Amino acid sequence: MTLSIEDPHMAHTPGRAELQTRFSAFKARGLAIDMTRGKPCAAQVALSDPMLDMPGVGGHTTAEGFDARNYYGSALGLLEARTLFATMLGAPPEQVAIANNSSLALMHDMVVYALLHGVLDGSQPWRAGPVKFLCPVPGYDRHFAICEAYGIEMVPVPMTGSGPDMAVVEALVRDPQVRGMWCVPMYSNPTGETYSPDVVERLARMKTGAPDFRLFWDNAYAVHHLTDTEHTLPNILERCSLAGHANRPLVFGSMSKITFAGGGLGLFASSPSNIRWYARHAGVRSIGPDKLNQLRHVRLLRDHAGLRAHMTKHRAIIAPKFALVEASLQRRIGGRGVATWSRPDGGYFVSLQVQDGCAARVVALARELGIALVPAGRTYPLGLDPRDSNLRLAPTFPELADIEAAMEGICLSILLASTEGRGA
Ligand code: PMP
Structure with missing residues (x-):
């Protein structure tokens, strides 16, 4: 020493x-x-200060020619914003949804939709019986708080340095009451570890007791590198799709630690069917998200290289x-x-x-x-x-x-x- x-x-x-x-x-x-x-x-946060003057008087017209000051007919957000974040989320723009200021709110709402209405591939709302979630530990306290608030039993799974212990996960997911798993796959909160390609592949392929099991893939730190050793992650949507589980992953992203914390955008990507499932429920909750904030983000960051x-x-x-x-x-x-x-x-x-x-x-x-x-x-x-x-x-x-x-x-x-x- x-x-x-x-x-x-x-x-x-x-x-x-x-x-x-x-x-x-x-x-x-x-x-x-x-x-x-x-x-x-x-x-x-000052890095994003130019957004405080955006879109500016007269700057409200979207690339598609809509007036962003008015209602816009989609729960999924502006196409130009969906396109901007497609690369980060690893999905084509059609499979991306842009929500309001909090990805945690998005995850919360998905859990609630699942409990009340159920998800695709399931025959009943989750609330019809006991629900368990796998929780890699140590993990993100606010994920756990959502489970606690809705009576979801949390089953801890140890982290290994390259993601959760997959032997434990594979054994636990055979229980049909296990409906979900929290994952922060890159630069995990708090251990900083990134899931290895083997872990991602096993998560995509594993046999679950519940046909409507969901990976809550919270990729909040997808572009948050601190060194020249930039971690990468296999594309979970592609891996799951190839394994025959296209609806398994719900991929989330957050702008809170990119632009303004709590004043950014919540991002969601998933299979085409899951996007329709989300749009159906989100469309009941709200006429649509804040498009002006989406425009600000597009104009500040422009494209993935800008991000x-x-x-x-x-x-x-x-x-x-x-x-x-x-x-x-x-x-x-x-x-x-x-x-x-x-x-x-x-x-x-x-x-x-x-x-x-x-x-x-x-x-x-x-x-x-x-x-x-x-x-x-x-x-x-x-x-x-x-x-x-x-x-x-x-x-x-x-x-x-x-x-x-x-x-x-x-x-x-x-x-x-x-x-x-x-x-x-
Ligand atoms: N997921 C993880 C892993 C986080 O660390 C945080 C905190 N920034 C969030 C989600 C919350 O993000 P948001 O502000 O978009 O709700």
Whole structure:
């Protein structure tokens, strides 16, 4: 392990008394730093500021010649927006739907449509019996919250570093009550891992007990690279179609971490039949999505190359923050046996694995130091991490100086917690 001369305290393994002294000194700094949610920082959202003046007075006519100020006769969105995002979603424009500001809302609504009306290939609404979802863990807390809200039983599946453990998945999906599975296939939230081609192929081919089983393929970080090692993913729509399960994947995308968080677009791609299924239900819920916001996105990004160029600007802003987290963890706790962590090539999070039984304590100690971390367990269904060991760091929002301070406090908290005899 390399030790930096910037941090002379760490040149030896400090004892509990020394850690407590340093803890008190740190506390006296009275910091208030938020490392909880994966929010873009001000410089990131500013990249899309030109959209604030779009489409502009007189700019309301779409490429197809419609007036975007008025009702538009499709629940699926403007063709030019569907075309813009087709490459990112891996589907032809006809199989893409553009929704309003939240992909999570889109996923929520699909779950509700399935519960109330059922999906294609099924004979009954899901609510007719018990419903279970497979939940790769650690995972995205808001996926789990949807299941919790609607009484869907969550079955955790361990992640392996290249996606979920497929032997476990293949065994569990034989249960006909298992109707869905949450997947964040690229730069997964929070572990940063990308599903391997083998995992994707097995998900496409696997035999499910339920004929109407659905993969909720939340590809929220599809273009969010942090390094030159750009991960790629087999096309799930094509793989499933070739395996004879064309309706299995529901593919989602989000503009929240591309343009304006919570003010972007929710994106959906699926088989032609699933798109019709969606349009039928979405058309009951709303006359149609906000076309002006779609126009803004088209005019800012133009095409897939424009989208990629925009993401390069995001990378320039946030990659140094991830590098700082990595350097700080390495320098302060590397090689001490108190934690391991992810080194993501993309996405928004660093996943930190502390000693069993220590995660909640680390969060509590960090809170005393003025550092807000997401509550321990949040990355597990019902907030229950059976080992109490996973923590999620979100370094995009704070400034570099705050990240440096936060990492010092977090590492101090980890070291202190590990001296408390909580390790299992
Ligand atoms: N999916 C994942 C995996 C996320 O991390 C997030 C948070 N940005 C979302 C969905 C929510 O996106 P949206 O703002 O489009 O609802």
